[in-house]
Amino acid sequence: MTDHTSTHRVWRVGADIDTDALAPGAYMKFGIDEIARHCLQRVRPEFAAQVQPGDVLVAGPNFGIGSSREQAAAALVRLGVAAVIAPSFNGLYFRNAFNVGLLLLTCPQAESLADGERITFDATAGRVVREQGGAHSELHCETVPAFLMDMVRAGGLLNLLKQRQTS
């Protein structure tokens, strides 16, 4: 997702954010709306109610450790989160995120971003641009393979499969 035009507000969380924090087990029997309402409530209780579409989540290392439950990624999509930016992701979470249309950016310096600051990013070029007081600075990220960007653009694997059926 190339996005130079709009800026994104940063929500900061720490390292080792697990799938129980993102999609608590007690709500797993319900649909994604209910799970999303409790997303990250243990870590940032105000997050689910206050996050705005287009905001980004910036985390420490090992984001998404734990379960295979893709609701842990889908809840962020439902809340309108534009991307998660972290130094590293759990591998299974990484696959799930793209499969449900959530963009993940692997940035070694992600933790230098501050809560509430505004950024832009270019996933294809692999960069995050800080917009602090008119001064620009860039963070480098791993570039996302083209076939995964296709998945994000389509809004996930299900939509991609549908598109391929009709094309």
Added chain:
Amino acid sequence: MSASNAHQPQTHQPQTLAQKLIAAACGRPAVDEGEIVTCAVDLAMFHDSSGPRRLQPMLEELGASLWDPAKIVLVIDHYVPESDDESRRIVRIARDWAAGQQLPNVYDSVGICHVVVPQHGHIRPGMFCVGGDSHSPTGGAFGAYMFGIGSTEMLGVAVTGQIWVKVPRTLMMRWGGRLAAGVTAKDMMLHMIGRYGMNGGRYQAVEFCGEAVRALSMQERMTLSNMSAELGSQVGLIAPDDTTAAYLRQAGVTAELDLARWQSDAGADAEWRDFDAASLAPQVAAPHSPANARDVDEYPDVPLQVAYIGACTGAKLDDLRAAATVLRGRKLAAGMRLMVAPASLQDQQLADEDGVMQVLRDAGAEVLATSCGACAGYGGSIPDGATVISTTARNFKGRMGSETAQVYLASPYTVAASAVAGRIADPREFMA
């Protein structure tokens, strides 16, 4: 979704087991580390939580059908026994869907998928498998490339029979020597996670090898591979040998097993890590991460209220036997609860036959249903505010259903010893 398999390595370097398994699944003589290839799936496993209730609506939306029902195994283990209307609805969807699709392989309320599926001989050396659950690397104990995926990616597999994979680097975890009495695969795994952290596996392939691994039973090997999930690797492989073959024969597998083929070649490029099994002490991981693992004697005064022996990680027959070794002729400490949820009905029946279940009951254990139970916090939650020691794989805050519980992770020996002592205890003191 899919990647090209056109690239051909110029020379055939020695291959790791992981590379051989992937090469076979993508129809190539060899693959290079870092390549992204599309593999044919030999077996797709999922359960009532990740499976039908999520797949059915997506399949209907696509108007697609299953690529091969014979290669699908459904296990109903998460929302059983049904405790409320939502659970009943989820389980009913699974049963109705399985009947409608005429799935030949369905295991309903007989235990946890990672234990039940191998017990029925579905996972064999050389196979390429996916599971709709993060502990799916358990299948790696049989020399199969098996990893966990989410429901949407499972939909892709269910429709196409294919999945992409990036050929991993192999991290060889070589355990020399032999484990001491009262020390288990669970302790080996907690030690490795404590040393390298929950992303130490970097989503690469871990292969467990060495004398101590060869000496492990299949169920103990499954514990190693199972907790590869907590080490953050994609798979946790163990090269098959006579122990593997004997287990599979007992499980009713009659097909020829090519044990010699599914081994890492000598000289294959890998990162080697060496460990000494003989000097390993029982391990305990403090709240709220498996990476907080330390020797048991570093917890001198931790009073407990609940001990839990359950889950695919820690309630197989070998785990129940280990607990009974400690609990035979002993009673729980005053005020202590011990909950036992056997990993499968077959394990429970065998434990019944050899008196193990009676030993546990005599000690004061409550026996719960053979399902995922409190491990996943889906039902039968542990009490709020309790300090718990558990044979399960994860102790994230809230994982077992209570946000205020403090959960320590350990082996079945250590959990049993701690249940008797009422505090974290070293099982070796209970084994004369």
